[in-house]
Amino acid sequence: MASFPPRVNEKEIVRSRTIGELLAPAAPFDKKCGRENWTVAFAPDGSYFAWSQGHRTVKLVPWSQCLQNFLLHGTKNVTNSSSLRLPRQNSDGGQKNKPREHIIDCGDIVWSLAFGSSVPEKQSRCVNIEWHRFRFGQDQLLLATGLNNGRIKIWDVYTGKLLLNLVDHTEVVRDLTFAPDGSLILVSASRDKTLRVWDLKDDGNMMKVLRGHQNWVYSCAFSPDSSMLCSVGASKAVFLWNMDKYTMIRKLEGHHHDVVACDFSPDGALLATASYDTRVYIWDPHNGDILMEFGHLFPPPTPIFAGGANDRWVRSVSFSHDGLHVASLADDKMVRFWRIDEDYPVQVAPLSNGLCCAFSTDGSVLAAGTHDGSVYFWATPRQVPSLQHLCRMSVRRVMPTQEVQELPIPSKLLEFLSYRI
Amino acid sequence: MYVKLISSTGHKVIVKREYAVTSITIKAMLSGPGQLAENEISEVSFREISSHVLSKVCMYVTYKGHYTNSSTEILKFPAAPQIAPELLMTVNFLDC
Numbered sequence: 481m482a483s484f485p486p487r488v489n490e491k492e493i494v495r496s497r498t499i500g501e502l503l504a505p506a507a508p509f510d511k512k513c514g515r516e517n518w519t520v521a522f523a524p525d526g527s528y529f530a531w532s533q534g535h536r537t538v539k540l541v542p543w544s545q546c547l548q549n550f551l552l553h554g555t556k557n558v559t560n561s562s563s564l565r566l567p568r569q570n571s572d573g574g575q576k577n578k579p580r581e582h583i584i585d586c587g588d589i590v591w592s593l594a595f596g597s598s599v600p601e602k603q604s605r606c607v608n609i610e611w612h613r614f615r616f617g618q619d620q621l622l623l624a625t626g627l628n629n630g631r632i633k634i635w636d637v638y639t640g641k642l643l644l645n646l647v648d649h650t651e652v653v654r655d656l657t658f659a660p661d662g663s664l665i666l667v668s669a670s671r672d673k674t675l676r677v678w679d680l681k682d683d684g685n686m687m688k689v690l691r692g693h694q695n696w697v698y699s700c701a702f703s704p705d706s707s708m709l710c711s712v713g714a715s716k717a718v719f720l721w722n723m724d725k726y727t728m729i730r731k732l733e734g735h736h737h738d739v740v741a742c743d744f745s746p747d748g749a750l751l752a753t754a755s756y757d758t759r760v761y762i763w764d765p766h767n768g769d770i771l772m773e774f775g776h777l778f779p780p781p782t783p784i785f786a787g788g789a790n791d792r793w794v795r796s797v798s799f800s801h802d803g804l805h806v807a808s809l810a811d812d813k814m815v816r817f818w819r820i821d822e823d824y825p826v827q828v829a830p831l832s833n834g835l836c837c838a839f840s841t842d843g844s845v846l847a848a849g850t851h852d853g854s855v856y857f858w859a860t861p862r863q864v865p866s867l868q869h870l871c872r873m874s875v876r877r878v879m880p881t882q883e884v885q886e887l888p889i890p891s892k893l894l895e896f897l898s899y900r901i
Numbered sequence: 902m903y904v905k906l907i908s909s910t911g912h913k914v915i916v917k918r919e920y921a922v923t924s925i926t927i928k929a930m931l932s933g934p935g936q937l938a939e940n941e942i943s944e945v946s947f948r949e950i951s952s953h954v955l956s957k958v959c960m961y962v963t964y965k966g967h968y969t970n971s972s973t974e975i976l977k978f979p980a981a982p983q984i985a986p987e988l989l990m991t992v993n994f995l996d997c
Contacts, residue, residue, distance in 0.1 A: 567902040862975060864965045867958065867997055874980040887986060893993055 483812055490710040495537075496750040496817065496858040499845055500550030502541075502854030504533050505530050517849030519836050523592040523621060524660070526841035527579055527639055531624055532590045534853030540637055542579035581901055582640035584625075586633055592626035595637070596658035596666060596680065610757070611638050622680065624666055626653030628873035632668055634680065648676055653807045655699040659723070661706040663813040671695040672802065677726065683794070688726045691718055698740045703748040704877070708765060708893060718753055720765055721789070734761055736786040741836075743799045749876035750899060752806055754797035757786035760808050762821040763900065766881040771899055774818050776810045796836045801843035802865050803873050815848055815859050821901055872897055887901055904931060906959065912952035914959045918943075920966040924958070924997035947954045953984060954991045962997065 484490055504517075521530045529546060531539045550700050593838035598620040621637040630649035635642055651671035659665040663682040665687075675690040675697060695714035702709055708729065709721040718732040718739050722847065744751055744765070751765040758781055760770035777792040796809040805826075806818045813832045816825035833851035839860065840847065875884070877895060886896050895901065904921045906914045922928035932946050947955065961978060968975045980988065 864968050867965075867978075867980075868989060869960045869992065869993045870961075870978055870980045871985045871992060874982045874985040875989065878982050889986060889990060893989060896993070897989070 483776060483814065485775070485824050492577075493825060494827045494861075495750070496815070496861070498682060498829070498859040499560040499859055500546075501857065502531055502546075502855045514705045516851050517835060517853045518591050518849045519593045519655075520838045520849045520855055521595055521623075521854050522832045522838060522840050522847070523595040523598070523637065524597045524841060525621070528595070528621070528841075530593045530595065531582075531849070531855055532593060532849070532853070533583075535592065536586050536588055538584045538586060538590055538593065538623070538638065539743075540582040540584065540623065542581065543581070554848045574759075579638070582637075584635055584640055586625050586627060588629050588631070589679050590625050590626040590627060591652050591654055592624075592656045592668075594624045594666070594680070595657050596624060596664050598662050598664055598681075598825075604776060612803060620664070621657075622664070624658070626656045626668060630670065630672070632656065632666075632678075634666075634684065644680065646684050646686070647780035647815055649674070650687055654697060657700050657702055657709075659702050659706045660704055663706070663708075667700050667702070667709060669698040669700040669711055669713075673697060675700060675709075675775075680817075690726060690728075692728055693745065696738075698738065699742050699858045701744055701751075701886055702741045703747055703765070704746055708744075708748075710742045710744065710753075710765065712742045714754055715740040716755075718763075722750075730768050732765075733764055734763075734770050735759070735781045737788075740794070741796045741798075743797055746798045746801050746803045747876040748875040749800070749873075749881070750803075752797045752799055754784055754794040755795040756790075757781070758810070759786075759792060760794055760797050760806065760818075762806070762899075764881055772823065774806070774808060774816075774823065776808070776812065776816070796832060796840050796848075798837050798846070800839050800860060801841070802862075803864055804863075804869060805861060807837050807839065807846050809837045809848055810824075815846070815858070817846075820899070829860050831856060870897070872899075905939070907944060907946040907953060908950055908955040909948050910952050911961040911978075912955065914956055915992050916959045920962040921959075922966055923962045924995040926995045931937065950991050951987070956997070957984065957988055958991065961979060 517532050529541045529543045533539050553764050562854055567749045623635045623637050625633050630651055632646040632653055634644040649670040651674055653668050653670050655669040657667050666678045666680055669675050673693045676686055677688040679685050679687050693713045697713040700711040705712045709723050711719050716735045720729040722729050735755040735757055737755050739753050739755040741754040751763045754760045758777040759776040761770050764771055781790055792812055794808055794810045808816050815831050817827040818825050831848055834848050838847040847855050849855050882897055903915050905916050964978050
């Protein structure tokens with residue numbers, strides 16, 4: 481069973497450059513489980529990195545300090561180092577001091593993490609800002625942690641204090657995501673087959689329950705303009721929801737096994753989903769077509785084999801911020817970097833027991849968390865994107881596929897704009 | 902060393918030759934018949950490309966030439982959605 485298509489020479493694929501690693505601290509000998517690192521997350525402004533260290537603790541690491549440590553000390557980063565040289569961030573108005581490390585004890589096994597910022601990444605929707613009891617400051621940075629018992633705890637990143645405790649799910653909260661428009665709307669996906677929408681500006685009021693999954697919900701992701709939410713789960717489920725009316729737009733059919741991860745491209749024109757059927761599919765979320773397929777097992781498994789235990793489950797997928805690269809993590813001990821116009825990976829890196837991956841905010845580093853609580857970092861393949869691609873992203877940020885088809889341009893360019901190349 | 906690109910309205914932009922040949926079409930146009938002395942500026946005139954699109958293309962080729970093979974952080978290139986469709990057609994023609 482090969483990991484790459486037969487026409488690709490495995491030795492010619494470039495190995496990625498390792499940047500560093502954060503190794504989990506030695507565990508107390510009486511605790512066997514709870515060590516796993518199920519999610520890694522970067523803050524939207526690139527200032528912090530959240531590391532679920534296992535055993536109920538999350539460590540918040542100032543990212544530029546972490547990068548500096550990697551460069552100075554080679555590849556190892558001592559977990560309990562007390563670094564005194566903290567670089568200055570661009571603080572606005574002195575509301576926060578230099579970013580500091582925090583270790584947060586969450587009280588239960590952490591399954592999901594998400595950063596939320598009240599600063600919108602793009603001015604896409606009108607945000608009606610009302611200040612309530614917690615008096616969120618001018619640029620609030622929050623960390624939401626989803627726990628084993630169904631609770632969600634919201635922490636302030638700058639001070640490390642607990643702000644809110646959201647109780648409604650009855651099972652593990654498997655994934656959390658904030659809306660990227662700064663409205664501090666949080667969506668949680670849980671094994672109790674529902675997704676819940678919370679408004680953190682309104683004291684954590686639960687606004688809506690999204691029902692439709694027949695089985696565990698594994699992951700959810702917002703589109704960059706916050707209009708759509710994708711949720712994926714067991715029994716091959718991939719659903720798209722309209723986040724203005726909270727109705728289901730469509731189901732995407734195509735996977736043969738549980739779908740465990742999803743991510744939108746930065747222009748919202750592509751959706752990547754990873755499944756235990758050894759494949760990553762790239763969909764057009766506006767009409768449900770499959771545009772590309774990234775396989776991890778060759779020859780491709782038959783549906784019966786794909787629907788069972790095939791030793792090649794894909795655990796995580798992440799889109800890079802240049803919209804051209806996708807990273808995927810599978811059980812064959814490899815992290816693969818793909819370009820969206822090739823069906824074999826352009827770079828690989830070795831990783832055992834990987835569970836999750838995420839690109840950093842500027843897209844230069846990929847972080848992957850493993851079963852024993854450690855995190856490993858690699859340099860992503862970077863290149864200057866072609867001007868055609870930059871124009872395409874610029875157009876697709878504001879136009880769905882249906883509107884693109886109406887443009888008065890040659891058909892070859894229409895296909896390029898619809899990512900059908 | 903430098904080439905002069907002329908838009909449909911007569912607007913002239915001068916860029917380094919090594920950046921301009923990022924565009925395969927411009928490279929083909931410049932390597933046509935006729936040898937020029939090294940410090941002469943060759944001209945290419947585009948009668949269908951408007952000035953704002955041409956200046957954006959020149960900004961891009963300079964941006965690309967600067968950040969290719971450089972280890973500094975690559976900044977985002979601003980491409981506003983208002984000019985993007987027209988820019989896309991031109992860029993498809995220029996192939997860059």
